[in-house]
Amino acid sequence: MSSHHFVKEQQEPALVILDTTGIHFDQIAPLLEWVPTVLVSQEEAYTVISWGIKIDLILADLEFQKSNFHLLEEQYPVKFLGVKEGQFLEESLQYLIATKHSAANIIGFDHRNLYKLESMLEFLDLVVWDGNIRYFPVKTGQFRKWFTSCTIQLYALENTLIEIRNTAGSRIIPIKHATMVNVPEGISEFHSKGIFWIGEIFNIET
Known part of the structure; x- marks a missing residue:
């Protein structure tokens, strides 16, 4: 079993990967050093797996879950987190708040929408990667x-x-x-x- 899946205490910033367009593994690698909780959108699940990153939760709609049920065994102990209407970011942040995480790195979020995250800053410290630019509030x-x-x-x-x-x-x-x-x-x-x-x-x- 990968050391990635030793018990986590939510003390390190979680990693939420929404889109890998313009993102290189070298940008993400340092964020994995302290074994964060990793959440990945369904569109990027296979890319992230190919990078050798162990995923904790795949943000997925019902159709993806049904078509990719084999991932639950192949990538154990990965789980699906149900998402409706493409609300990948919203579901991931609500999950992190509910599980008492205090911070997250978000990969592949359009910086033009950063203002939409500001209501969450009361609950989570957020850092956003959009391409090769890292944004912090x-x-x-x-x-x-x-x-x-x-x-x-x-x-x-x-x-x-x-x-x-x-x-x-x-x-x-x-x-x-x-x-x-x-x-x-x-x-x-x-x-x-x-x-x-x-x-x-x-x-x-x-």
């Missing part, structure tokens, strides 16, 4: 971090104002879609009146 409206010289993406509702302070000075950014910001090496501070998300770009060699 700033729930308090204030954040500081050391960056290498790089480009980041800021995401919030359109026209949200975010102030950035660093060695390049202080400026206020009005958020539009795909608001890309260059930050110098060193500490950058961010201030806003509401929730916003910071996207960090990861270049993965293929």
Whole structure:
């Protein structure tokens, strides 16, 4: 039996894989280090299995469950989590809350819909991967971090104002879609009146 299935205590962020388009295994591998609970949408089940990742729950509608019942034996102790009307993300988050998880990494969620996750941030700490960009929320409206010289993406509702302070000075950014910001090496501070998300770009060699 894989060590992946020793008893879990929900202390590590769960891994929810919705879509692997534009995602490389090298991005996911570090997230598996501490043996998280892994939930995968039915469309990505075989891709994730081919990566050698042990799945705990496959988010699946009734038709998929009937057609792929053999997975319950072949990938034991995987289970199906029933999903209706394509509500894969909603069902996975409700499951994680019900099982007292405190955090999750979500793979393959469109960053343009990040605002739809904000009602869940009271219950779960969420990090989202969309392609090669990793998004994390700033729930308090204030954040500081050391960056290498790089480009980041800021995401919030359109026209949200975010102030950035660093060695390049202080400026206020009005958020539009795909608001890309260059930050110098060193500490950058961010201030806003509401929730916003910071996207960090990861270049993965293929």
